[in-house]
Amino acid sequence: MPRYRLTVEYDGSPFVGWQRQDNGPSVQAALEAAVARFCGERPAIVAAGRTDAGVHAWGQVAHLDLVRPVATATLRDAVNFHLRPAPVAVIDAAEVSPDFHARFSATERCYRYRILNRMAPPAIRRGRVWWVRAALDLGAMAEAASILEGAHDFTTFRSTMCHAPSPEKTLDRLRVERRDDEVLIEARARSFLHNQVRILVGTLRLVGEHRWPVEQVGIALAARNRAAGGPTAPPDGLYLVSVRY
Amino acid sequence: MPRYRLTVEYDGSPFVGWQRQDNGPSVQAALEAAVARFCGERPAIVAAGRTDAGVHAWGQVAHLDLVRPVATATLRDAVNFHLRPAPVAVIDAAEVSPDFHARFSATERCYRYRILNRMAPPAIRRGRVWWVRAALDLGAMAEAASILEGAHDFTTFRSTMCHAPSPEKTLDRLRVERRDDEVLIEARARSFLHNQVRILVGTLRLVGEHRWPVEQVGIALAARNRAAGGPTAPPDGLYLVSVRY
Numbered sequence: 001m002p003r004y005r006l007t008v009e010y011d012g013s014p015f016v017g018w019q020r021q022d023n024g025p026s027v028q029a030a031l032e033a034a035v036a037r038f039c040g041e042r043p044a045i046v047a048a049g050r051t052d053a054g055v056h057a058w059g060q061v062a063h064l065d066l067v068r069p070v071a072t073a074t075l076r077d078a079v080n081f082h083l084r085p086a087p088v089a090v091i092d093a094a095e096v097s098p099d100f101h102a103r104f105s106a107t108e109r110c111y112r113y114r115i116l117n118r119m120a121p122p123a124i125r126r127g128r129v130w131w132v133r134a135a136l137d138l139g140a141m142a143e144a145a146s147i148l149e150g151a152h153d154f155t156t157f158r159s160t161m162c163h164a165p166s167p168e169k170t171l172d173r174l175r176v177e178r179r180d181d182e183v184l185i186e187a188r189a190r191s192f193l194h195n196q197v198r199i200l201v202g203t204l205r206l207v208g209e210h211r212w213p214v215e216q217v218g219i220a221l222a223a224r225n226r227a228a229g230g231p232t233a234p235p236d237g238l239y240l241v242s243v244r245y
Numbered sequence: 246m247p248r249y250r251l252t253v254e255y256d257g258s259p260f261v262g263w264q265r266q267d268n269g270p271s272v273q274a275a276l277e278a279a280v281a282r283f284c285g286e287r288p289a290i291v292a293a294g295r296t297d298a299g300v301h302a303w304g305q306v307a308h309l310d311l312v313r314p315v316a317t318a319t320l321r322d323a324v325n326f327h328l329r330p331a332p333v334a335v336i337d338a339a340e341v342s343p344d345f346h347a348r349f350s351a352t353e354r355c356y357r358y359r360i361l362n363r364m365a366p367p368a369i370r371r372g373r374v375w376w377v378r379a380a381l382d383l384g385a386m387a388e389a390a391s392i393l394e395g396a397h398d399f400t401t402f403r404s405t406m407c408h409a410p411s412p413e414k415t416l417d418r419l420r421v422e423r424r425d426d427e428v429l430i431e432a433r434a435r436s437f438l439h440n441q442v443r444i445l446v447g448t449l450r451l452v453g454e455h456r457w458p459v460e461q462v463g464i465a466l467a468a469r470n471r472a473a474g475g476p477t478a479p480p481d482g483l484y485l486v487s488v489r490y
Contacts, residue, residue, distance in 0.1 A: 011368050076364065089368040123254040123333055
């Protein structure tokens with residue numbers, strides 16, 4: 001039974017998230033339905049990252065097994081055809097070895113968070129960025145970000161609903177840069193805790209607005225307590241950019 | 246009576262265009278209604294470019310006169326408040342001299358057209374780009390674009406509904422570049438004919454797909470006949486980027 005890897009882009013706005021749930025449309029269900037309409041098979045589709053409601057993806061990676069082999073270009077085009085009108089697109093399809101696992105084989109996930117940092121609200125980018133009016137101090141945010149890089153117990157920066165067995169993660173990269181009227185925050189790690197990127201961003205925003213001194217971030221990290229961290233940034237600005245294997 | 250210049254961003258998708266019309270919501274009407282809700286005055290708002298239905302703007306420029314002077318930051322913030330939920334935002338407001346005219350004082354308009362050039366349809370960028378599957382030949386497109394730069398009779402590249410008294414325009418710049426999975430076409434001129442950028446783009450696409458040889462563009466231009474030009478590209482990919490005075 002051949003296994004296929006799909007690279008998937010989606011606008012997370014209309015979805016309850018990647019994972020199939022009872023309370024609304026999911027990206028997973030949209031993809032599984034499109035595959036069924038294309039070939040009649042109903043394989044489970046497994047993703048690298050189970051993005052939350054409203055979170056977008058430029059390069060989610062998923063895998064599925066099909067009983068009957070199919071040309072990868074056909075798989076991509078047919079699934080895209082049957083996905084309509086859902087805002088989900090298969091960017092690439094490739095045949096992979098049966099031991100490839102979209103979730104467990106991943107060695108690095110890269111997320112990007114977009115803050116629209118200006119006085120006027122978003123128009124074209126509505127639902128795609130987090131609007132923060134106050135001019136952010138990038139220097140302070142970058143300094144705070146560097147405190148968070150590395151191997152830590154990230155209890156302060158995970159949802160209280162997070163089921164991960166351990167709060168210890170290695171944040172390989174947390175970088176802050178300005179591009180035109182946006183502040184971009186890039187986070188790379190082998191894996192993340194639930195809401196980790198959004199809580200990191202919500203905390204860096206406090207530093208960027210000088211509501212928190214830079215040192216407060218280290219204190220919050222050491223507290224190992226969600227209540228010591230900043231608020232969770234909204235999903236609108238978060239993108240799963242790529243997954244490395 | 247003080248005059249104000251507004252720099253305006255909008256998502257053109259839900260609008261019949263800039264200009265107030267009977268058949269649906271316009272950006273002009275949305276702005277005029279927001280100004281009225283803010284201060285009770287109902288000035289006409291005049292724009293640099295009367296963009297068509299579905300065309301977006303990053304930096305449309307408009308002017309209006311108010312009887313009672315107002316702080317520019319207040320004007321910006323109050324109009325933005327009252328614009329909700331329309332996807333229109335005033336990026337900047339400034340007081341200008343009474344002889345400033347958003348349309349007639351403009352010395353250059355810059356438009357950008359975004360083509361998503363890949364096999365998969367847009368997901369996050371739906372309604373924001375024109376999807377062209379066939380890999381475009383940028384070299385051929387750039388060569389064709391250079392034929393179109395300069396002062397010409399652009400009859401071939403204007404809508405048959407265009408009311409401009411003369412079809413002669415000077416296209417200061419028509420450049421084609423690739424950025425990731427997009428092909429961007431930038432057009433600069435003092436002013437444009439109706440649908441000019443979209444017909445130029447629709448024609449360059451034919452060249453990029455090798456359905457037209459580069460020389461065909463010069464032949465079409467010389468024909469001075471709309472029927473000799475390529476099709477009109479859809480509005481989704483077109484953005485009024487900036488206006489110079």
